[in-house]
Amino acid sequence: MTLEIISSNKSFGGWHHRYRHHSATLHCDMAFAVYLPPQAQEGAKLPVLYWLSGLTCTDENFMQKAGAQRLAAELGLVLVAPDTSPRGADVPGDPDGAWDFGHGAGFYLNATQEPWAQHYRMHDYVVHELPALVEASFPVSDRRGISGHSMGGHGALVCALRNPGRYRSLSAFAPIGNPSNCPWGDKAFSRYLGSDRDDWRRWDACALLAQAAERLPILVDQGDADSFLATQLKPEVLRAAAAAVGHPLTLRLQPGYDHSYYFIASFIDDHLRHHAAALHG
Amino acid sequence: MTLEIISSNKSFGGWHHRYRHHSATLHCDMAFAVYLPPQAQEGAKLPVLYWLSGLTCTDENFMQKAGAQRLAAELGLVLVAPDTSPRGADVPGDPDGAWDFGHGAGFYLNATQEPWAQHYRMHDYVVHELPALVEASFPVSDRRGISGHSMGGHGALVCALRNPGRYRSLSAFAPIGNPSNCPWGDKAFSRYLGSDRDDWRRWDACALLAQAAERLPILVDQGDADSFLATQLKPEVLRAAAAAVGHPLTLRLQPGYDHSYYFIASFIDDHLRHHAAALHG
Numbered sequence: 001m002t003l004e005i006i007s008s009n010k011s012f013g014g015w016h017h018r019y020r021h022h023s024a025t026l027h028c029d030m031a032f033a034v035y036l037p038p039q040a041q042e043g044a045k046l047p048v049l050y051w052l053s054g055l056t057c058t059d060e061n062f063m064q065k066a067g068a069q070r071l072a073a074e075l076g077l078v079l080v081a082p083d084t085s086p087r088g089a090d091v092p093g094d095p096d097g098a099w100d101f102g103h104g105a106g107f108y109l110n111a112t113q114e115p116w117a118q119h120y121r122m123h124d125y126v127v128h129e130l131p132a133l134v135e136a137s138f139p140v141s142d143r144r145g146i147s148g149h150s151m152g153g154h155g156a157l158v159c160a161l162r163n164p165g166r167y168r169s170l171s172a173f174a175p176i177g178n179p180s181n182c183p184w185g186d187k188a189f190s191r192y193l194g195s196d197r198d199d200w201r202r203w204d205a206c207a208l209l210a211q212a213a214e215r216l217p218i219l220v221d222q223g224d225a226d227s228f229l230a231t232q233l234k235p236e237v238l239r240a241a242a243a244a245v246g247h248p249l250t251l252r253l254q255p256g257y258d259h260s261y262y263f264i265a266s267f268i269d270d271h272l273r274h275h276a277a278a279l280h281g
Numbered sequence: 282m283t284l285e286i287i288s289s290n291k292s293f294g295g296w297h298h299r300y301r302h303h304s305a306t307l308h309c310d311m312a313f314a315v316y317l318p319p320q321a322q323e324g325a326k327l328p329v330l331y332w333l334s335g336l337t338c339t340d341e342n343f344m345q346k347a348g349a350q351r352l353a354a355e356l357g358l359v360l361v362a363p364d365t366s367p368r369g370a371d372v373p374g375d376p377d378g379a380w381d382f383g384h385g386a387g388f389y390l391n392a393t394q395e396p397w398a399q400h401y402r403m404h405d406y407v408v409h410e411l412p413a414l415v416e417a418s419f420p421v422s423d424r425r426g427i428s429g430h431s432m433g434g435h436g437a438l439v440c441a442l443r444n445p446g447r448y449r450s451l452s453a454f455a456p457i458g459n460p461s462n463c464p465w466g467d468k469a470f471s472r473y474l475g476s477d478r479d480d481w482r483r484w485d486a487c488a489l490l491a492q493a494a495e496r497l498p499i500l501v502d503q504g505d506a507d508s509f510l511a512t513q514l515k516p517e518v519l520r521a522a523a524a525a526v527g528h529p530l531t532l533r534l535q536p537g538y539d540h541s542y543y544f545i546a547s548f549i550d551d552h553l554r555h556h557a558a559a560l561h562g
Contacts, residue, residue, distance in 0.1 A: 067348035
């Protein structure tokens with residue numbers, strides 16, 4: 001568990017660091033980013049919000065564009081942003097070079113099919129290996145929240161719903177709410193998981209909600225001008241799945257907002273407060 | 282003065298738009314960005330803060346990374362971000378492909394030397410053509426502020442100091458304070474302006490301060506861990522030039538901060554309030 005520092009930037013009185021390390025789970029080197037608020041210098045063990053980014057992103061998009069560090073510094077939240085897939089010359093990507101599968105598109109699951117199964121284990125990386133590394137390396141507690149955008153919103157929902165007790169707070173921006181039934185999910189799941197759709201249900205928030213062992217409240221924001229809304233994201237299916245079992249879901253349709261980081265930045269403060277209330281409580 | 286829309290994103294209740302237009306000053310097509318806060322939909326004529334970015338940037342860096350739109354929406358400030366140089370296949374760039382001259386490095390001056398003189402007139406574009414276009418196209422007043430980063434901090438200082446009465450507020454982040462006496466400025470000025478150093482003084486904030494016709498208060502933030510501090514930025518020379526003539530300059534050395542947008546984001550709210558106080562006053 002050796003961390004190699006890539007870069008450091010002072011930010012809002014705290015520090016944004018990027019690190020590289022070898023992931024035993026993914027069998028490749030991975031980069032991730034940590035924002036340590038000013039309170040990290042005072043010896044307290046701080047809670048951590050994990051952020052999972054969307055298709056094509058790295059650890060950098062959220063840290064550069066979301067504007068989250070200002071309020072995280074005030075609330076005393078550590079932010080951790082992993083990459084969105086295994087990377088490197090040895091890691092197979094999309095055979096056609098597409099942007100919605102392979103590199104930058106790990107979908108936060110554990111692949112079972114070849115040639116993906118060796119490297120594409122982002123669920124285990126995000127849920128187990130990365131937190132163990134973070135909790136061994138920084139002044140943080142085991143109070144964890146998780147959020148994300150689009151593919152990463154799907155990832156946040158699935159990571160929390162599959163692992164009751166592991167997260168104290170959960171939210172998502174424009175998540176792929178029902179990946180078993182949309183083109184992005186169909187492409188990814190059929191390759192990573194194979195053709196048996198019963199196997200897909202273990203990685204689909206709507207299916208997982210039906211059997212969730214805990215009722216962690218979920219905050220979801222979704223722009224109603226998001227070009228992926230009807231075909232890929234399907235928040236109404238997520239809403240129905242939560243309603244069917246009485247799972248607490250606050251789903252806010254935000255008029256005029258699209259799928260960009262301008263949308264995320266506009267509402268990130270609400271999400272940070274949602275997480276801080278549960279993580280500090 | 283035809284504006285072609287490139288993209289629009291709702292942001293903090295307002296709108297971030299990117300436009301393309303043909304610049305008669307620069308003899309090429311130019312892109313720029315406007316952030317219209319929610320108050321722009323209410324019919325009021327709002328003041329405008331112009332932001333000049335640094336070397337290698339476009340209009341996008343500030344809008345994506347500075348986190349300025351949150352408070353601009355609250356304060357009712359329009360933000361306008363031009364590109365950092367003329368662009369296009371017809372516009373000559375650095376003969377060696379360097380990043381600190383030519384495309385992305387217009388230095389906000391009017392070039393007098395060939396082959397630069399036809400296109401490299403960023404001063405006139407930023408001070409005259411772009412505001413005329415903005416004021417004809419959006420619900421804005423003629424109350425203008427100007428700020429920028431690094432090369433754009435130099436640009437903001439020079440645009441305001443050369444044009445008394447045109448701006449009501451002025452600030453800069455890590456400006457190239459004395460470009461006549463640093464490697465970046467030496468390279469740019471010797472090519473754009475020629476070898477006569479007397480001509481350089483009209484584009485150097487320290488020289489302009491000595492003869493400034495108005496005493497517009499200046500707010501400058503500078504990180505003390507900025508790797509360009511000693512060789513390129515030289516804030517102490519700017520401080521001495523202001524002190525010599527009693528020009529009001531608040532120069533804050535921020536401990537631990539570097540030259541990145543994490544530094545800008547950390548202090549942008551102070552600058553927005555500095556501008557809003559003068560622009561709304």
